[in-house]
Amino acid sequence: MRLSPFIVQNVDRIVDEWERFAETISPAAQTMDSEALRDHAKVILLAAARDMNTAQTASEQQAKAEGEDLDKTPALDIAAASHGELRHTVGFDLVQMTAEFRHLRACVIRLWVDSLQAPEPAHLQDMIRFNEAIDEALAESTAAYAEQVSRSRDIFLAILGHDLRAPLQAVSMSTEMLVRKAKLDADALKYVSAIKNGTRHMGSMVSDLLAFVRSRLGSQLPIEPVPMDLGDACRAALAQACAGQPDCEPVLTIDGPVEGEWDRGLIHQLLQNLIGNALQHGSQSRVVTLTLTGGARQVLLSVHNRGMPIDEDSLATLFDPLVRSPSEDPSLPGTSTSLGLGLFIVKEAVNAHGGTVDVTSTEAEGTTFTVMLPKHASPPGR
Structure with missing residues (x-):
């Protein structure tokens, strides 16, 4: 049997093995139910099978091997990207998510090879097309995962920059009150001046940080x-x-x-x-x-x-x-x-x-x- 119909006929069996492997990934998997562990595995497999049945020229195959965006499968990309986002949400790290695809690839090939009575030349082409589809899915999942990591970091920086403003303002106001209400000698005034300059520089850094994060989270800085x-x-x-x-x-x-x-x-x-x-x-x-x-x-x-x-x-x-x-x-x-x-x-x-x-x-x-x-x-x- 060719690989594409084999995947379709055995998709539930393959997904069962995906789930058993995902259960071993700790600590995130310890709090996940079966549906969460299986996630988009079935959709990814069926989309990969459809992609393998799509006609592909030698030039398109070469372009795909080099990572170009020719003849990509939207259903595969969407499912893989969603998988990457959700795996980030539940606490999988990037190595653990990548391991899922490595296990999936090995599982499918092993089960399929065991079912073959005599290898044929067309089977080699099936393996090439299957590996291309899994590589595409892995790339989409990794990109989506990385985007979530980047967004989480930017949100953290935004919260940090926002929370730093209050203590900086307190320091600035305290130095102003010292100058106005306390009798300070020349040395003390120098120290107060140094505190004010340092606070001003820190305030500039915080403003730059917040502007940077805003530009990362949106298309451009808002203006009034x-x-x-x-x-x-x-x-x-x-x-x-x-x-x-x-x-x-x-x-x-x-x-x-x-x-x-x-x-x-x-x-x-x-x-x-x-x-x-x-x-x-x-x-x-x-x-x-x-x-x-x-x-x-x-x-x-x-x-x-x-x-x-x-x-x-x-x-x-x-x-x-x-x-x-x-x-x-x-x-x-x-x-x-x-x-x-x-x-x-x-x-x-x-x-x-x-x-x-x-x-x-x-x-x-x-x-x-x-x-x-x-x-x-x-x-x-x-």
């Missing part, structure tokens, strides 16, 4: 545009970034009207991250130059610093999340984040407003980030 003056926002951001740094020498130049409608929180994050990046990677003179150029429909913001140029290899991944420059030193002042998220948040904030961001960096000219913001935020897709 309000009328604002970008010049005032730049002055406030420079004052905050340079607080406690006597060698910080910011220069702000404004040319033309720079009023518009933007999300105040995201613009603040964008400015803090660009200024913090310039302070961190700039030369020892700590000179950071911001230039605002207002037009009829848009505002150009450039942030420039002298110092070691960004190498070409780093430019390609500069705005990627969780990527840090090889020259980055977290101990230097002016660092707004040590998570490798700062420039990623800049890009996401700009995209949310329907703008663009570019960077040029040479030893002769220094490094310049240029942001174009429409005066009236127009997120892509709206």
Whole structure:
């Protein structure tokens, strides 16, 4: 008997063996009933049998062997993806879920081979097609499982970032009350200033973390545009970034009207991250130059610093999340984040407003980030 009809006729027997194997996977299987243990096994097997009966050319077989998406079976993919999601939910780890498919493959081949009286050349083709179907199912299950792991991690980070805000706010308010109500000497004021700077940097890190998680859980950062003056926002951001740094020498130049409608929180994050990046990677003179150029429909913001140029290899991944420059030193002042998220948040904030961001960096000219913001935020897709 060919393998495809063998699977259909013996599907319940095969699924029984799947269940017996799944029962041995601890500790998750100890709390699962028969239906949960069997999960999508029958659907996967029957979909694999149908896939084996589908005509396939030599080129399609080669493409499938190389992992391309030709001639995939929707029923098989949906069942396998659902299986991966549910196995993650009940507590199987990735190795345990993969072991299920390994056992399924071995079980089917063993039972089928035992039933054969004399192997035929067509049986080899059956085994190839069956292995292709199981590999496809395994790939879909693994991808779905990995997506659930990633989402769980992002949700955990969101909860962590949210819960960190309350103690940070308590520290910040306590330092403010100390300055206002207590008589502090010069040394104590320095300690309070250090606490305030540290709290501010931690707050920036938490904001970046939350923005990163939001971008991972959704298509783009949500915005709430309000009328604002970008010049005032730049002055406030420079004052905050340079607080406690006597060698910080910011220069702000404004040319033309720079009023518009933007999300105040995201613009603040964008400015803090660009200024913090310039302070961190700039030369020892700590000179950071911001230039605002207002037009009829848009505002150009450039942030420039002298110092070691960004190498070409780093430019390609500069705005990627969780990527840090090889020259980055977290101990230097002016660092707004040590998570490798700062420039990623800049890009996401700009995209949310329907703008663009570019960077040029040479030893002769220094490094310049240029942001174009429409005066009236127009997120892509709206």
